Amino acid sequence: MKLYKAALMAAALTLPFMQPVWAATPDHSLVVAQNINDIVALDPAQAYEFSSGELVSNLYDRLVQYDAEDTTVLAAGLASEWTADDAAKTIRFTMRENAKFNSGNPVRAEDVVFSLSRVIKLNLTPAFILTQLGWTPENVDQMVTVDNGQVVLKYDGDFSSAFVLNVLAARPASIVDEKTVMANEKDGDLGNGWLNTNSAGSGPFTLAAYKPGEMVRLNANPDYFKGAPAMRGVIIRHVAESATQQLLLTSGDVDMARNMTADQISGIKSDDIKVESFPQAAVHFLAFNQKSEALQPKAVWEAARYLVDYEGMSNTFLKGQMVPHQAFWPKGFPGSYDEMPYSYNPEKAKQILKDAGIKTPINVKLDVINSAPFADMAQSLQASFAEGGINFDILPGTGSQVITKYRERSHDGVLLYWGPDFMDPHSNAKAFAYNRDNSDENYQATTAWRNAWAVPDDINDMTTKALSEADPEKRQELYIELQKRVQTESPVVVMFQAAYQVPMNKKVNGYVNGALSDFVYYRLVTKN
Known part of the structure; x- marks a missing residue:
């Protein structure tokens, strides 16, 4: 000892x-x-915290899932195979034969129906991920059924089965042992109280x-x-x-x-002791509000991409916390675009502005959260952008102050971050690449709307097409092309992806x- x-x-x-x-x-x-003091619940129908999410993934399986062997590949889980009918908006799952719950009970199609409908009927925090499929407490028993030992899942919405499969790979779609859970039900809670201190999975x-x-x-x-x-x-x-x-x-x-x-x-x-680094989902970006006339020319957006000292920041005060990444969908996710065509080049930025006939200096008020690492990032951007003729006046504020201005579209420039709710590229595409109605009255919780960027119709159409594309490979290709378009044609400059360091023996x-x-x-x- x-x-x-x-x-x-x-x-x-x-x-x-x-x-x-x-x-x-x-x-x-x-x-x-x-x-682990963030844990509120361990029941997969309720768990919504970081630590509880980690535990759920080690205790439970889903019909389809992103597994430890390769977290970028959607693999068979409790379903050994499935067939999708996009026209009928139906997916039929064949259950794996050798899967058992920790209780020893076999995993049945009936357990899947119970688990998914249970999330909808309890309607706790993460239920919104599944209700996207058009499921309600009133219709879920007709939307998710058993037919000859198979699970038949119906959905309602203008999206493809590929999107549905990613939803089913999310945390609330974890499958629980109906017999064990219902044996521990109290006062009609569908076993929620018991599952918050126990597990009933097959993981x-x-x-x-x-x-x-x-x-x-x-x-x-x-x-x-x-x-x-x-x-x-x-x-x-x-x-x-x-x-x-x-x-x-x-x-x-x-x-x-x-x-x-x-x-x-x-x-x-x-x-x-060794240290391993893992890319995380959040992307950090600099954005220009299109309500500011000086920030509307596309040349300003292009020049800005050459005025970020990506390597300088990531190799110094951001080392271990962020890695350069220049597309809206994070690296490590299916459909990510990981090329980085931009590097710090103030001379090129000045030439871009000069060729476009834009007079410098351009003065921009930059709203920044007044804590690390944002304050340090803002100072670096202030210095590097000045070399290209764009002057930042840094306006520090609390997170709520910065985000409130951002939501009101009353900022000039802003330094913020964005993360997906689940592992489907539409989760970020709808934020960065879709905005058909740019009016002030049409509030949207997206980066495109908040920066008053009226997304071109063809990019909006591409976002809609990608969402409804049934073929997984074609769908990923569409999202990669969409990221390239947004990378070059939007007033949002994605700079970094968060990283997480874990020291271990x-x-x-x-x-x-x-x-x-x-x-x-x-x-x-x-x-x-």
Whole structure:
């Protein structure tokens, strides 16, 4: 047992009670230090927090899902195969034969119907993801049915089956064991209360223990249809303080720390610790309001793309936090466009403005959230844009102040970020590439409308076409082309994609941390 006195003394200064002394981690279990105080619910019909989303993905399966082997590929889950009829707006799923719930009950088509209708009828926070399919408490029993052991799913909307499949890969579409859940129902809650401290899934792990604000313990499912996890279990210790996480990691009392700061990570000197970086879903952008006449010429937008010091920022104060990315759909997602045609070139930017007959300097008021890293980003942009003849007057404000002005379309320029609700490119395309009605009265929670960009009809049409395209490959091609169009023809300059650094013991391999919290997987982890 390791007596890490320094860690205990530091913890005592910051925590209301002394942390216990922990032994070195066992070879057959992964021990994680993580702040998990955001968990409100573990029931997949209610879970909407980052930490709970990670747990749901390790406890449950979906009909189709993005798996640990490749989080960019939509793969068969509890459905072994499916056929889609886009004309009839129907998808028929054949169930996998060898899948069992942790209870030992076989996974049935009836469990799928129960699980999906349960989300609609409970109507808790994440239900909106499924209600997009035209499902209501009144019609869901007719929209999702069983026919000869298969699941027949109907939907209502002007979109393709490819979009529907991505919706079904989202968290609230997780499949629960009807028999176990209903055996624990109380007062008509469809087992909601019980599922918030227990699990009833078919996933690679089962919930062995959950103590809010203290710990989560997962036990491996030896009968998982894709094979048992290498680790017998995962222990997630709630450690709120990043400094304490650092001490636990460097002393060897945990295998992984999930919430250390960039400064703490860069200061790690131990040869026993490695740091892995994972792209995240949020994209960070600079946008120009088209209500400002000086910012309407397309040459201004083009020049701006050459005035961002992408590499300079990402290699210094943004190191480990963001990586350059120049399209609205994040890297690591199907259909992403990862080419970066722009680099810092103030001379080229000045020539673009000169050729367009635009007089400089151009003065722009830039609204920025007054916290890191936005304040530092704004100062970098102020310096680099000045080299091209565009002067930023930085207006710092709280997040709510900046976003309120943005929603009111009363800003000049703004520095913000955007993330998708689920893994389908339409989630961002509707924000960056669609705005048929640019009137002030037609409020839209999108970047296009908020920047008063009247999206050209052909780009609007392309967004609509991509949404309804049935062929997955053609659909991805449409979204890639759409990103190229927006990249060159909109007043929104996408600059970076968020990144997430995870320091861990060098013995740990196979940890998967995808771009969404739903894509955190422990199944492939080994400790060598």
